[in-house]
Amino acid sequence: MIKPDGVQRGLVGEVIKRFEQRGYTLKGLKLMNVEKSLAEKHYEDLSARPFFPALVDYICSGPVVAMVWEGKGVVATGRKMIGATNPLASEPGTIRGDFAIEVGRNVIHGSDSVESATREIGLWFPEGLAQWTPVAKPWIY
Ligand code: RTP
Numbered sequence: 001m002i003k004p005d006g007v008q009r010g011l012v013g014e015v016i017k018r019f020e021q022r023g024y025t026l027k028g029l030k031l032m033n034v035e036k037s038l039a040e041k042h043y044e045d046l047s048a049r050p051f052f053p054a055l056v057d058y059i060c061s062g063p064v065v066a067m068v069w070e071g072k073g074v075v076a077t078g079r080k081m082i083g084a085t086n087p088l089a090s091e092p093g094t095i096r097g098d099f100a101i102e103v104g105r106n107v108i109h110g111s112d113s114v115e116s117a118t119r120e121i122g123l124w125f126p127e128g129l130a131q132w133t134p135v136a137k138p139w140i141y
Contacts, residue, residue, distance in 0.1 A: 002067070015065075
């Protein structure tokens with residue numbers, strides 16, 4: 001998910017470009033405003049943390065771009081491409097390492113496990129995903 005600051009700063013194309021160029025396949029994409037209930041559900045594991053109310057307000061503060069990416073190792077590799085939670089600890093070359101300095105404005109969210117991704121796809125895309133016709137090119141996963 002490209003968070004509101006990423007959308008406001010015009011980083012949508014940059015993020016999509018990085019995932020496409022790496023070889024991942026776009027399976028879902030939408031610009032949307034986030035209801036408080038969805039943000040609270042998405043981050044429910046963090047509900048006891050002191051920054052939770054500010055985090056929910058941040059996610060609801062403007063449109064986000066929800067995306068689903070598919071391909072070999074996409075969850076683990078996607079997290080590497082995104083960088084550490086605190087952008088000051090993110091390596092240059094990662095999305096947060098190249099574009100952010102504030103943990104509370106860190107541009108993008110990525111699911112932290114396949115199980116989380118499955119849960120989050122259900123939350124963010126209850127309508128389901130577009131269907132791809134299988135392609136006979138082995139380098140497109
Ligand atoms: P995300 O879920 O957004 O991909 O981030 P993450 O796994 O790298 O980090 P997580 O621990 O799940 O935290 C979720 C988001 O909460 C905000 N945060 N603020 N003020 C703070 O100390 C603090 N710590 C975390 C960040 O926006 C983080 O991405």
